[in-house]
Amino acid sequence: MKVVAVLYPDDNPDRHPDVAASTARGLDLGDWLSTQGHEFVATSDTGDELDKQLADAEIVVTTPFWPLYLGRERIENARQLKLVITAGIGSDHIDTDAATGHGITVAEVTNSNVVSVAEHNVLQILALVRNFVPAHQQVLDGRWDVADAAQEAHDLEGKTVGIVGLGAIGARTALRLKPFDVTMLYYANHRRSPADEATLGVRYARLDDLVAESDVICAALPLNPGSGALFDVDRLAAMKPGSWLVNTARGAIADADAVREACESGQLAGYAGDTWYPQPAPADHPWRHMPRHAMTIHYSGMTIEAQRRIVAGVHEILGAHLAGNPVPEDFVVATPDER
Template identity: 45%
Template structure:
């Protein structure tokens, strides 16, 4: 019997379950890269399209876990020293968290968790876990790779369009009864013909590039592992070996890399100074990729026209976080990867990983980040210790 500790975001303020505005969602069986979507057995403990990412939703895990003799504890209480997360952590065998409401597994917490064998992200991104400490302590780290990649890509494209077209300020004027077209369009441009660059062209970054091509953008990218020549030709991509080279060449900068020591604050005073006047920035990756104070200075200098992000640090962000009130921002709480559609896939993938792990089968290497004392699977391609 295993003890599973699951940290999820709180229920809707109006109560659970919410009224659903649609009766169903599309059934995605295969991802764009050809990898099959999760297919746990037996069937899911929820109906796809339900809100399962919050506490009462429990990721639909309880029926299978309890039928197989395991214990499940679900909470959103994670940050205070006497939180339910801290109380249950010492004897938990598995900890499940989401990028949208992360339970930070620091080295100190990992050392407290004497029974911990698996740290599992329900979604994509494992930077809430100290990966070096997990490797040293023999803890396996896994995530549901690919489950919400297109969800995030769609959100990033929406943000880029919203910034360039000045949609959010124009909507605010309309909502407030204003009909001043000149004020609405004084900062509005067409995205067609603009140079769009992504730092990171993995599953999400590449999906964004494919979608931006349809808008007639000139496409650039930078990442450690260069894409295949045929992909570059198909999309008309210009490759940049460095962040500095890319940011100097484009009108819109998209961040889509994992967070680790080398990428922390990759957008800083120096990189901002290299950008064109009026560059737009979209960040649906991790908040700490951007130096917060440097961004404020870049906005005042005019190098950054507007910033849209779905990620913050810390999360949840405090009420006085400067990104809530900075001018021309398009911030959202961390929601891009937790649509009802995405939840169906990452909840299914979470169950699939648990079934394999608890029944002694190998976890799909595509889901593995740390195993056997080092980076493995997707982790070896995406992270550094």
């Protein structure tokens, strides 16, 4: 059996011995699979060489979003493929309809990066509200202008934070924000129970009301046909003037040009996140050079601890498949039986 892992490239693995989701470490699959007589290939190639490797692969393991985009054409050419595993959370880089239509199960490592992304949400909320990036830039530039840094620095306490999407990551974000004594609103397709709302310290609001009332909005929802460009020109205009937006969900949830214009005009006091569209973001992406941002590359869900959870989950999924057993249900994104 052949397993292909499409992972992050690493030009200097000696400097990054703890990065398991790279071609150098290969999620620690190589020795484990080879001792069982299976072929294992770790690659970051996205072109013809990758297509050659996929042609006879039964299992593909891929980090979220990049480097592999597994569309219908690639799926149709990978005739032996039976299982696709996302090494993390977020499988919208895979055409799941095409996969299940060709008898392929799609799985991901549920909850592997929930803590990591929730912590990154709080980090980026604070970075924006406290005006951290410009103040830090003063240090790099050899400046010392307290008035300039303080002019746009605020306390988070007493603010209203709106969380769009209250799944595992949104809920963990709420729990971490609760001690800051903020008012928290949330919008989700399915309302939480009163007990859950009390525990998390949140109150349900319709999306339009949340947008109008929030000083900070944190997007924590999956990308689907209804959430693409959710924060477009009109919705950004409906936000409080001078409010902040954090998006670690999916880059395509926000209209890139509309966000840039809102940051330039001051309608947004700041924008932060680690998800971009497309990924990797090109050098001329409008978010790279717009004012009032605290963007990072897409790494929030790849802390060392998250990668350890990912490695354990991928091994569990693969182990079940190799033993002829179903993938554990909590890892399954889509199966052929759903069609």
